[in-house]
Amino acid sequence: MGKRTALYDTHVAAGARLVDFSGWDMPVNYGSQIEEHHAVRRDAGMFDVSHMTVMDLDGAQTREFLRKLLANDVIKLREPGKALYSCMLNEQAGIIDDLIVYYLRDDWFRMVVNAATHDKDLAWIGKQASPFGVKISERDLAMIAVQGPNAREKAVRVLPADARAPALALKPFTALKYGGFFIARTGYTGEDGFEIMLPPAQAAELWQALVREGVAPCGLGARDTLRLEAAMNLYGQDMDENTTPLESGLGWTIAWEPAGRDFIGRKALEAQRQAGAKRRFVGLLLDDKGVMRAHQKVMADGAGEGEITSGTFSPTLERSIALARIPAAGGDAVQVDIRGRLCKAQVVKPPFVRNGKILIK
Amino acid sequence: MSKVPADLKYTKSHEWIKGGSDGSLTIGITDHAQEALGDIVFVEVPQKGRKLAAGEACAVVESVKAASDIYSPVAGEVLEGNAGLSDAPEKINADPYGTWIMRIKPANPADLKALLDAKAYEQVLKDEA
Numbered sequence: 063m064g065k066r067t068a069l070y071d072t073h074v075a076a077g078a079r080l081v082d083f084s085g086w087d088m089p090v091n092y093g094s095q096i097e098e099h100h101a102v103r104r105d106a107g108m109f110d111v112s113h114m115t116v117m118d119l120d121g122a123q124t125r126e127f128l129r130k131l132l133a134n135d136v137i138k139l140r141e142p143g144k145a146l147y148s149c150m151l152n153e154q155a156g157i158i159d160d161l162i163v164y165y166l167r168d169d170w171f172r173m174v175v176n177a178a179t180h181d182k183d184l185a186w187i188g189k190q191a192s193p194f195g196v197k198i199s200e201r202d203l204a205m206i207a208v209q210g211p212n213a214r215e216k217a218v219r220v221l222p223a224d225a226r227a228p229a230l231a232l233k234p235f236t237a238l239k240y241g242g243f244f245i246a247r248t249g250y251t252g253e254d255g256f257e258i259m260l261p262p263a264q265a266a267e268l269w270q271a272l273v274r275e276g277v278a279p280c281g282l283g284a285r286d287t288l289r290l291e292a293a294m295n296l297y298g299q300d301m302d303e304n305t306t307p308l309e310s311g312l313g314w315t316i317a318w319e320p321a322g323r324d325f326i327g328r329k330a331l332e333a334q335r336q337a338g339a340k341r342r343f344v345g346l347l348l349d350d351k352g353v354m355r356a357h358q359k360v361m362a363d364g365a366g367e368g369e370i371t372s373g374t375f376s377p378t379l380e381r382s383i384a385l386a387r388i389p390a391a392g393g394d395a396v397q398v399d400i401r402g403r404l405c406k407a408q409v410v411k412p413p414f415v416r417n418g419k420i421l422i423k
Numbered sequence: 424m425s426k427v428p429a430d431l432k433y434t435k436s437h438e439w440i441k442g443g444s445d446g447s448l449t450i451g452i453t454d455h456a457q458e459a460l461g462d463i464v465f466v467e468v469p470q471k472g473r474k475l476a477a478g479e480a481c482a483v484v485e486s487v488k489a490a491s492d493i494y495s496p497v498a499g500e501v502l503e504g505n506a507g508l509s510d511a512p513e514k515i516n517a518d519p520y521g522t523w524i525m526r527i528k529p530a531n532p533a534d535l536k537a538l539l540d541a542k543a544y545e546q547v548l549k550d551e552a
Contacts, residue, residue: 090461091461094462094513094516095461095462095487096462096464096487096513283461283487283488287487351465351467352465352485353464353465353485353487353490374487375464375487401490
């Protein structure tokens, strides 16, 4: 028996197929994962993401600490509630985790990190924080991600009356606190929506209220096809401690300026930037039938071999898509070894889909 | 609880087999199999005329989650693969016993008797759980 979120009984009652995810018993689907995927792209769907780790950082030097800890720069967060996405690197510029950090007060920031990296992250962050006198507190909160073109409109109907207007007014990558609720306009699907953190005791009631508003329960199966269409990386699969942001399509998350900001991993990252990364991170579209999957080999015409990091069937595109790490040299026509057969694929610039629209020709 | 129609034969690898009056065998995958696979997106069916050994992998059912080989329950020859599955592979999920994947002519019609009946297949499912 794995760990269970506050919504476990709700998922069982809804007929969810449950699987182990990093030691948690989570719903992979409630029926057809393709229908759940379409619900998010076309209307509104929701995910139980309570297994993720929420931590608060407190102390006068919290901002200074985060400017050292993270490859992106929290100085960009000028208004309370603003958030950004960042990698957290080791000294070799390898990625320890990817995360979202929220600026709440000069002496209070909140971070959400992955479930799979819970122990490793807390140990690392705690160790790095100690010279700054920053206190790290893990929060016991449930989290429901409501995503889709109609997600925000449906979600606010179930919030306390006074929270509705402020929640609707939230700009992307911004959050607000209202009583025990923490509502952020963020997500992992490529659609608009909220991620709502709340006390676990209230989670089941909120979930049922959202069901009544016509929000479709969605599991990890749909979560994976959605995030891959949106070309959002999955830690542990698309990147890990042996890959840098420059080899993982995450160069855009690095704040190089100001040049004097010494964040952990900066030196090694600068060296790689100077030398030019040997591997590039790309999107792939399969020309034929079949499904590309993680670890399949990619033959880059004359330039050597690479590997699929994440692959799936795209319900929106109705063909297989993938993210892959391949040699930096080489052209846009590659072959993928799918179960012993070489299949043709095209290199494309991700994302594949955003806000319901196909971006790839 | 997955459905196991009483009038069909089965294999341990979750194929169902229906014997036709002309001696041909019609083959598909069981409710248990389609449920475990999840949404099916591609099906590869064998070519007409292909000779098969018992237990030979001869078709592929691919879902979002995984690709799964389908094995011929008996030795024989392929009469037909279901071409209609090209456009609508999800029919297997919706109606696993009403959606056939291939038809074969068994080399030895008596081989059908040796396949699992519904009760024996139900036991296979219980043992697997």
